[in-house]
Amino acid sequence: MQQPLHRFKADFFRALGHPARLVILEQLRSGEKSVHDLQLVLELDQSSVSQQLAVLRHKQMVDSRKDGTTVYYRVRDPCLFELLDVAQTIFNNHLISTQELLQQLSQETDSL
Amino acid sequence: MQQPLHRFKADFFRALGHPARLVILEQLRSGEKSVHDLQLVLELDQSSVSQQLAVLRHKQMVDSRKDGTTVYYRVRDPCLFELLDVAQTIFNNHLISTQELLQQLSQETDSL
DNA sequence: AGCAAATATTATAATATTTATATCTTTATG
């Protein structure tokens, strides 16, 4: 079971397992962004942003391009956005079923 | 940026960030499985399997059903498999581009 | 060369996760 493939995949998902990194990837949907751009959106210090970008870089999720002193990041494989979309669908489904459950419960409470 | 939604999503991905949990989910593709079934595949002790299942349960990724003393698990939302498929596509793309890079490098080396 | 801006790296303390081990529950059966 300890196949390296599963370890590799787990690493991939772990790279998505941080709010800041998710925000970064969402930001990159609309094209490349500089570290400074991201820093403004994330409201984090420069070092933290750089660190999170390093994680995404090491997991090969983003590529960077240097222009003068500024570095622009972009996602490497657009499929990644597809993945985030499917995840979003799962969250929505989950919210809906939770909502339905609550509604059901409140109805049952009403009829007591 | 510290929106709870992104925290929630990150938690979701973190739940996928462990090889054993990925194997469990892959196993559940073909329908529900008992803890014991999973234990055999994972080659882990009962407690570890139960622990990993607890993580998936808490993140609402799986549901369980008890029949006698055995507990059967299944994934809650089939969309999850879709997500794993997209992830697989990303890995494949990545392998292909790595391969192409290596090929290119070896060609350049040949022509020296 | 000297300095400032943009980004990266490193060190480290605080937290969180994993793993291993022991201890319960629950259910079935003699």
Add this chain to the structure above:
DNA sequence: CATAAAGATATAAATATTATAATATTTGCT
């Protein structure tokens, strides 16, 4: 009822991740 089988939970030690602060590198400008 005693015991075994299947799972779950509690907990402590080992690891890994995150946040924060300090330091380093690269580039452009004067």
